[in-house]
Amino acid sequence: FYNLSMKFLQFGQYVRNRDRVFQIIKPKVEALANETEQRANFVIEENGQGVYVVTKKGEHSVDTFAQRGRQLFLHASSAGKAILAELPREKIENIIEQQGLPEMTQKTITDREELYEELDRVQERGYAICDEEYISGVRAVSTPVCRPNNEVIGALGISGAAYRLTDEKIQERFSDSLLGIASEIELEIEHTLS
Numbered sequence: 001f002y003n004l005s006m007k008f009l010q011f012g013q014y015v016r017n018r019d020r021v022f023q024i025i026k027p028k029v030e031a032l033a034n035e036t037e038q039r040a041n042f043v044i045e046e047n048g049q050g051v052y053v054v055t056k057k058g059e060h061s062v063d064t065f066a067q068r069g070r071q072l073f074l075h076a077s078s079a080g081k082a083i084l085a086e087l088p089r090e091k092i093e094n095i096i097e098q099q100g101l102p103e104m105t106q107k108t109i110t111d112r113e114e115l116y117e118e119l120d121r122v123q124e125r126g127y128a129i130c131d132e133e134y135i136s137g138v139r140a141v142s143t144p145v146c147r148p149n150n151e152v153i154g155a156l157g158i159s160g161a162a163y164r165l166t167d168e169k170i171q172e173r174f175s176d177s178l179l180g181i182a183s184e185i186e187l188e189i190e191h192t193l194s
Contacts, residue, residue, distance in 0.1 A: 021153060024188045025145075026054050029156065032181050033058040036158050036174055038165070043072070043079035043142070044154035045087075048095040050080045053154070062138055062161050072134065075115055076104045078142035079155035081128035085119040086144045086152035092119075108133045127175055128155075132162055139165035141174055143182045148190045156182045
């Protein structure tokens with residue numbers, strides 16, 4: 001006679017909560033795409049890389065490789081930098097050792113110390129910017145989404161043509177939308193899953 005370990009109950013609870021989290025996130029990503037008219041997405045970290053789990057095109061979206069299930073390097077993307085900024089330094093070091101800091105474009109940060117300086121800036125302002133570091137001509141801005149215990153779940157972001165996502169537009173329009181919707185997600189997660 002064989003009995004399943006209680007450990008499987010833990011796994012089941014984790015999967016159920018994760019599914020409920022993504023049920024909360026999906027309509028928020030859609031709302032962000034509609035509000036900003038850019039491509040909106042939600043990215044998680046898995047095995048040292050970013051993975052798109054939700055993505056939605058806005059009216060002025062640029063077609064990129066951002067599709068559900070697609071992986072990306074964390075150091076070269078706004079979503080990845082938003083996630084990295086919330087991780088302990090030891091985990092960041094492990095990711096760098098595992099994945100390296102490959103150059104995607106001429107603007108990609110490939111120096112470890114420069115990356116840490118950028119992650120400090122992300123923490124200060126509350127969001128990360130990808131300035132054509134992954135794809136030439138495309139900029140992105142993302143913010144981390146965390147559980148009530150400050151554990152990072154992933155990053156909510158938008159991407160678009162560089163001329164549409166200028167520093168001024170990010171500061172004046174897009175950052176407020178992004179931070180506001182991320183806060184809504186965190187509040188819903190806190191009250192739904194507690």
